[in-house]
Amino acid sequence: MAGTIPVSARLRESPERGGRRPPSAPPVPAARPGRDAVAGGRFARPREGIGDRLTRFLAAGAAFLLLALLLAFVVALVREAWPAVVRFGPAFLARADWNPVAGEFGGLGSMLGTVAAAAVAMVLALPASLLLAFFLVEVAHPLVAVPVGYAVELLAAIPSIIYGMWGLFVLAPVLADYVQPLLARWGGFLPFFQGPPVGIGIFPAGLVLAVMILPFMTAVARDSLAMVPRRLREAGYGLGATTWEVSRSVTFRRAMPGIVGGAFLGLGRALGETMAVTFVVGNDHGVPASLFHPASTIASTLANEFAEASDPVHVAALCELGVLLLLISLAVNTVARLWLARYRAGGGGRR
Numbered sequence: 001m002a003g004t005i006p007v008s009a010r011l012r013e014s015p016e017r018g019g020r021r022p023p024s025a026p027p028v029p030a031a032r033p034g035r036d037a038v039a040g041g042r043f044a045r046p047r048e049g050i051g052d053r054l055t056r057f058l059a060a061g062a063a064f065l066l067l068a069l070l071l072a073f074v075v076a077l078v079r080e081a082w083p084a085v086v087r088f089g090p091a092f093l094a095r096a097d098w099n100p101v102a103g104e105f106g107g108l109g110s111m112l113g114t115v116a117a118a119a120v121a122m123v124l125a126l127p128a129s130l131l132l133a134f135f136l137v138e139v140a141h142p143l144v145a146v147p148v149g150y151a152v153e154l155l156a157a158i159p160s161i162i163y164g165m166w167g168l169f170v171l172a173p174v175l176a177d178y179v180q181p182l183l184a185r186w187g188g189f190l191p192f193f194q195g196p197p198v199g200i201g202i203f204p205a206g207l208v209l210a211v212m213i214l215p216f217m218t219a220v221a222r223d224s225l226a227m228v229p230r231r232l233r234e235a236g237y238g239l240g241a242t243t244w245e246v247s248r249s250v251t252f253r254r255a256m257p258g259i260v261g262g263a264f265l266g267l268g269r270a271l272g273e274t275m276a277v278t279f280v281v282g283n284d285h286g287v288p289a290s291l292f293h294p295a296s297t298i299a300s301t302l303a304n305e306f307a308e309a310s311d312p313v314h315v316a317a318l319c320e321l322g323v324l325l326l327l328i329s330l331a332v333n334t335v336a337r338l339w340l341a342r343y344r345a346g347g348g349g350r351r
Helices: 007-012 050-093 108-139 142-156 160-187 202-226 230-238 243-254 256-272 275-280 298-305 312-345
Strands: none
Touching: 050 312, 108 142, 108 202, 108 243, 108 256, 108 298, 108 312, 142 202, 160 202, 160 275, 202 256, 202 275, 230 243, 243 256, 256 312, 275 298, 298 312
């Protein structure tokens, strides 16, 4: 059409004359040699300085040193326990005889006492820690939650021997006079609550352990609940859910990996506790018939007898108990990791 300006000509016109320039890509900055140079389709790593190399070397050295110390510890413990392993064989795990004079040793009683005391502690401490963490995060006013939280943390700073003395001189008489007779009266038909109420045994040891591990489990559970994003709670409240429903379906579900980690941390502490348990467990190497009977744990046996052990077989048997305790702790940690991996793989705790 005559008089019509072509499109290409209009595009070439300057902005002052009403034309528009075609869109152009933003300028690409020039590559900086040594930092942004492309090699083989990938960006080259920046050149490290002396401080970077030194830091990486120290970090790697610390990691290898930790692994070397752990390996050396296990090798030394197994080497010292090997004479008992050769002499008693698998029967060491199935017999409860412990007679240093006759040279007869068995670890069944100590293993059962360790597991039973830790189980009692977990049954008592786990619900209490979850309820206390729920109270501190979801229910209590900050004026109440802050001092109560400090009090819980102070419980973790008390030495274990103080817990043992408290258990022996304060808790044991109360259990013998009031608690154990009541449990025997109402639950005597169960094998767990049979026997004389002397205030010494697995039940007192488990109760002391529960008080000891409660601060650790509560602190971890409280921090896990507090780290749940606030918008998730508000979304639940916006749907009309109550505080308990939001906590059960949203908060606890989201914080479950941390709660489980804290629970297994407390269980590991309960399995390896020594002095507090030694005061109240009774130190009897036989197989405990109930929670009221005196018993022994692996840690208490090592604390009581290792210093006076002079017979090589006795020392080897004690070292074999140490190996068993190490294996029990390893099994607990393995179960915790497998559970957490399966929980994450199943979508637990995801948004």
